[in-house]
Amino acid sequence: MAAHYRAEIQDGKLAPGERLPSHRQVIEKFQTSPSTINRAWHILKTEGFIRTEPGKGTYVTEQSDVAATGVARLRRIERTGQPYAPGEMATKRWVGMRSVADPKIAELLNVELHDEVVIRRRVHRRPGMPPTLDTSYIHTRALGDVPEVLDSKPFDQPWHKIYTERTGREVVRGAERRTARLVSNDELKALGVDLPQEVAAAVLVVVNVFHDEEGPLEAWEDVYPPGAWQADEE
Missing domain, CATH: 1.10.10.10 (Winged helix-like DNA-binding domain superfamily/Winged helix DNA-binding domain)
Incomplete structure (x- = not known):
């Protein structure tokens, strides 16, 4: 219930x-x-x-300190067929090819540090909930089958489904990983959080890795603003 x-x-x-x-x-x-x-x-x-x-x-609750994960949004899309909940929007979108600077992301995608990957970044905002900075790091081998991942337009369904339809290979999600680390200035700016420069703040980071039979396809990172919670819906 x-x-x-x-x-x-x-x-x-x-x-x-x-x-x-x-x-x-x-x-x-x-x-x-x-x-x-x-x-x-x-x-x-x-x-x-x-x-x-x-x-x-x-x-x-009118103003919750609990934010939805990217995976929760994927489940919502599957339930409702709608990319966004009422009042929800994605802002500050950026899509492009960049080299991987984070050793942990490189390891999760099974690529070398500084190899190029597709990066899709956006800030999800919804009335009554904290914003979430979402970054998808997508292996370049996905480009051959779903070149649309380099398009800045949002998908109306998870791109993994398109990949499966075109390749016949099922995409599955691995175990969710959670950690805390110091927030960067760029992340604070994206989330709209104003803190004095001398203040060190921690953020919750949730990472999900999606893969097919050939290996990792995507590492999806959710970053929550200081003070926000994430509730597991399973």
Whole structure:
């Protein structure tokens, strides 16, 4: 049940400030018990998605410090067929070929340091949620089958699906990796965070690697602003 209403919020079907159904309505819809509803509501409160006003009801949080991951957005596209949730937009897009300067990204893609890869970068913004800086590092071997990855236009479906349709090779996601590191000035600027230069701030970084039978195809990095949380929806 928590997963159902989490998806409703992430898909924009329940907007910030909107009241959730009453216990009676949820019981009638799911044929469940009040204790199950209370457990689901507790999970969503802990994750920062909802809040309760005594005597009034339970509402979607107006300004959450929980951000959606890129993988969560991919799942939303699969559920709804829409590239963006209501009110969501991608800004500061940049697409091009660049050499890999990060040894960890080079290792994940199984390329040499300073080899060229396709980079797709954008900042996802959505009312009531923290922004997220997303960077996709795509192996150049994908260009032969999906040259559109070098196009700045957004895809209306995950490009991995196009790759599979054209090659017959399934693309799968590996285990998610999470870490924390100091934020760079460029990342602060992209996320719209204003901090004094002498202040060192940490950011949460989530990386997912997608691969086919021949090896890694993409390393997808999400960077969250200082103070933001990321909730696992699985």
